[in-house]
Amino acid sequence: MGYRVVVVGATGNVGREMLNILAEREFPVDEIAALASRRSQGTEVSFGDQTLKTKDLAQFDFAGWDIALFAVGSEATKEHAPRAAKAGCVVIDNSSLYRYDPDVPLVVPEVNADAVMGYTKKNIIANPNCSTAQMVVALKPLHDRARIKRVVVATYQSVSGAGKEGMDELWDQTKSIYNPVTDVPAAKFTKQIAFNVIPHIDVFMEDGSTKEEWKMVAETKKIIDKSIKVHATCVRVPVFVGHSEAVNVEFEDFLDEEEAREILREAPGIMVVDKREDGGYVTPVECVGDFATFVSRIRQDPTIDNGLSFWCVSDNLRKGAALNAVQIAEVLGQRALKKG
Template sequence: MGFKVAVVGATGNVGREMLNILEERGFPADEVVALASRRSVGTEVAYGDRTLKAKALDDYDFSDTDICLMSAGGNVSKEWSPKIGAQGCVVIDNSSAFRYDSNVPLIVPEVNPDAVDDFRKRNIIANPNCSTAQLVLVLKPLHDAAKIKRVVVATYQSVSGAGKEGMDELFTQSRAVFVADPVTNKTFTKRIAFNVIPHIDEFMEDGYTKEEWKVTAETKKMIDPKIKLTATAVRVPVFIGHSEAVNIEFENELSAEQATEILRNAPGVQVIDKREAGGYITPYEAAGEDATFVSRIREDITIENGLSLWVVADNLRKGAALNTVQIAELLIARDLITPKAQQA
């Protein structure tokens, strides 16, 4: 007997990707329900070769639902996730609403699977920020090998991280540039077409943005609170796929060759590093792929025990939808949940 799964925010970019991945991976669901806001009720979304019509979140009874994949933003999650969890349905939340709650596990299954056992405290599990998810996949095996002291990362984040509106704005502005129409910006603070913007999320008092703070706080929570990390988050004119230039300082010696071998054997990671023209990965090539790709692995000549590398992943998949589904699979693999219908 399979599970009953609800996807909240099913009409958005990540929600649609969640439905795709549930079907692609053969998730053991007997029933999948698409939920959205009232204005999106009746919108059709694909689930394999089936078509689901979105129902209203406000009217839905979760008492017979086993798992809720939440991708409707932080405000919706703050209001609804505790209510859903109280009905005995496990919420796997893709927003930042509960990532920093000490009673809510923040999970990347390949990185800290044991932490998922604590989900019963609130019946909520948090999915990390898309940039963090791909970063910790690479940092964790290297930390286990040589203990990371400090990380400096610059992220180059695609417009899909800002939702459909961000993708539409890049398309509209690019077209306007080619036909000499006026270029206007609504979603981003400055023009994104043929430009880069060193600003994602709101600014904080210390000069960092909230996006940069998220990468730091989440890495510490999932890997090691002693790691020092500084981030610069940049929005780039790419539709799908986040890239990261990462510099790591270790306590112990770790050569580029050793790091390459470690990463080749790391779950969820694929190394493409030929040290020749085209022998590296770009976000265009990573789009639609499940792996987090690593290229340009080399020793940092400015410090002792340092490495520099390039990390790329599809932010809609590993950064959001895929990781969320993998968390649900982890719950099942560890026998932490059973279908309510079976219990009845």
């Protein structure tokens, strides 16, 4: 016996990926509904071999549905997620709205699957920020072995993290550079993104960090360990899909790079590709469409005691959003919503 599942925001990049991944992983679905805003009502989306027509989110009755995967902005989530939760449908939310609510678990299944059971307080589970999700998958097994004191990370985040508008802007600006007759000024981003990098994601905060950087700090603490210190610099790069991160970690205990490599090879959700030769690492283009978080360039940091650095790459539309949400649904089904 399967579940009645709702995908909210089914016409967006993440919503479509959620449908794809539910089908790919053969999630036990008895019935599925694709929801979108009224202006997108009737748009066709794919779910495996099926074609679904989207329904109006505002008019949808969540009573009798088991799980709702939300892939819409915080405003729509704020209006409709509590409505779904009140109707008895467990919400798995991809927005930032509930991530820092102490009564809502923030879950990456490879890291803190047990936290899923905290959903009963509000009937809501939060999905972390895309840049956080891939990093904590790599950090947790290392933390279990040597305890992390401090993390310094620089991210190289693709434009798909900013949605379809971000992808369109990169595409249009790139074409305009080769065709100077047209001019595509920055709109979604603060500066030209084509052939450029922008050290600015989300709004600036009083301490000079951006909100994206703050999210990585707060979420890592909530998911792994509140004692870990994190400093992030988040950069938007002209890549369509796939986030990359250069991560530097300081541990309480010494951890040899060879042991770290072996720990990560055995860790769930991680693929280690780390050869010290030309091309012996993974880039964002190569990770697109894959479920794994790839780790390369593992090496000792000789500038500090107990230091280690590595390169981390993942498909942000998958592990950073849609895949993680479906994995949460799988854990929820196994531990709480058992059927049959």
